Amino acid sequence: MTITDIQLFPMADHVRGKRSPVTCHFKCGNACLGPECNTSANPHFRDIASAALTRRALLGLGAAGAVGIALAAVAPAGSATAAPGGAAFGRGSGLPFDAIAPVPGVVDDFNVPAGYTWAPIIRWGDPLFSGVPALDFDHQTVEAQAGQFGYNVDYIDILADQSGRTAVLAANHEYVNPGLMFTPSSDPAELDRRAAIYKAAHGFSVVELRRSKLGQPWRYLVDGRRNRRITADTVFEVTGPAAGTDLMKTAADPEGRWVKGTLGNCAGGTTPWGTVLSGEENFDGYFAWAADTAGQKRYRATPSSASTYTFERIDPRFDAHDAGYLNEPNRFGWIVEIDPQDPSSTPRKHSAMGRFKHEGANVIIAEDGHAVAYMGDDQANDYLYKFVSKGTFTPGKSAKARRSNLDLLSEGDLYVARFTGNSPAAEVTGSGALPADGQFDGTGEWIPLTRNGESVVPGMTTEEVLVFARLAADAVGATKMDRPEDVEPNPKTRKVYLALTNNSSRTLANVDEANPVTGNRNGHIIEMTETAGQSGSTFGWNILLLCGDPAVDQNTYFAGFPKELVSPISCPDNVAFDSEGNLWISTDGAPSKIGFNDGLFKVPLEGPERGHVQQFLSVPREGETCGPVIHDQEGMVYVAVQHPGENGSVATPTSHFPDYVPAHRPETGLVAAPRPSVVQVWRA
Secondary structure, rough: OOOOOOHHHHHHHHOOOOOOOHHHHHHHHHHHHHHOOOOOOOOOOOOOOOOOOOOOHHHHOOOOOOOOOOOOOOOOOOOOOOOOOOOOOOOOOOOOOEOOOOOEEEOOEEEOOEEEEEEEEEEEOOOOOOOOOOOOOOOOHHHHOEEOOOOOOEEEEEOOEEEEEEEEEEEEOOOOHHHHHOOOOOOOOHHHHHHHHHHHHHHHEEEEEEEEEOOOEEEEEOOOOOOOEEEEOOOEEEEEEOOHHHOOOOOOOOOOOOEEEEOOOEEEEEEOOOEEEHHHHOOOOOEEOOOOOHHHHHOOOOOOOOOOOOOHHHHHEEEEEOHHHHHHHHHOOEEEEEEEOOOOOOEEEEEOOOOEEEOOOOEEEOOOEEEEEEEEEEOOOEEEEEEEEEEOOOOOOOHHHHHHHHHHHHHEEEEEEEEEEEEEHHHHOOEEOOOOOOEEEEEEEEOOOOOOOOOOOOOOOOHHHOOOHHHHHHOOOOOOOEOHHHHHHHEOOOOEEEOOOOEEEOOHHHEEOOOOOEEEOOEEEEEEEOEEEEEOOEEEEEEEEEOOOOOOOOOOEEEOOOHHOOOOOEEEEEEEEEOOOOEEEEEOOOOOOOOEOEEEEEOOOHHHHHOOOOEEEEEEOOOEEEEEEEEEEHHHEEEEEEOOOOOOOOOOOOOOOOOOOOEEEOOOOOOOOOOOEEEEEEOO
């Protein structure tokens, strides 16, 4: 953890566009450098074939307080230049704006349209409780971090109470960047002390908010009655068929039902019953990894003697080479559920929803009353999944209804998607050029991995299907996709939108109509329509966007909207919807040939403006836009800013977000590094 020169990071010579090798190292363990995890011969429409798996060959199974910190300095309204020809859209919306021009990646600023302003709600290190100190870069402790707002945030939601003047912020903490938290050290004892702080900076924060009236900015509350920190050491209950099975048991948990901590939390969703879901994504990098069975290799292809953060030096459960903890990685990679209204509740991991590198999960209540969750597996050439609950949703706000709904994700069936195109294979050329019928589209089916809670995959037990969901999906012939990230149903139309962020490994030999671009650097968005109801087994689909910068990328596509009028967009990551059903997209990676800062974009989905991508905001230098929440009827937008200034260090920061006051520390001669934050934007 002493590295400050980014050229020493393994991905330094491999990244393209804005993505930093620092992010590759700490967020996903340089996954792109390793061998392909998915070596199955699964279909790209041209070659549909699957073979039954045998257990032995593939699995190798073995053993209310005072108001807190005041708003930071508020940015001036309209801090970005409007895009040429940018038009205000959504006249009936609470968020009319002129699209901003793309912001060059060297700019360290948070940019919003004319008529809007912004401020952080809360920053990494802000105390949630009165007995906890504010962040002090030079005197960090485990105890302090466990009571402070955690590090990088991917998913957020603002859950307002009936008055609209109080709320709770739920936020997850995906990973940390040691180079922006501490100055370099080579002392083993100090590095171990820091590793414990990194553990405490993961997990969740639940924070109470207060404001004077609707449409005004929030302040967070120290000692709010619902304030809570969940860390890598908080106990979670395992639910569903895999709970208590041999695959989940370890030396520390011989019952296989209680897991300490959650890690690598990426996107998420708020359920209709008011709980918050999050996906454990790049969990493999937290372990010294054995990778000596096919089941393990399907999640990380190569073994490792040390984890990214060296947690195994301070906690034996992170050393998967130890026979007593061989199964510890099996206890991560799940959808977790927390109740932000009850700080005494035990969070849960739902095994019925399958284990993979979850981007997140988003729930809609189907026409027949079942809860349906859509989930992407965020790795190149992996799959799209759906979960359908056994039970049905109980409407109403009674305590009885809520108790019933809290169990909906514990039982049900898991499905994986197979896409089929309707154009001849010869018309899918890999360039992104549209086929003769004018669009990339087709049909699809949801293939069951479990039915009535039991395995339907030949040669695999139910717990094997769920713990090794990737192997089960391989066996039934699921379609390899270009890194499925956030996937969400539109609450107005019930159509489902899938963000495929990119896949540079896609070759001409394996392009298909749902993934039609070779070396897909900019990503795309698929629009899906369930043809037999939300819990049905068939769907239609079309590509809504082929992302990129039309000025330099010839074969971009924006649902037929004129390319010269759109904002350039690359690497769609999280999606959200406003009250009118418009799609909002946050990005993680600027257009590969330009290098703009990441941002948030609005896309109408109906009428003559369908496909008109327009940029609403941009985040600071080297930052990523995450977790958009759109409260357009109040004129409010919320985002999380991950890893601002990630190529800098505590000694030489490349960003001063969010305070933009380079606070000098006389005792060290250093300038404070940037702080990941949750930001609110409102009409000035």
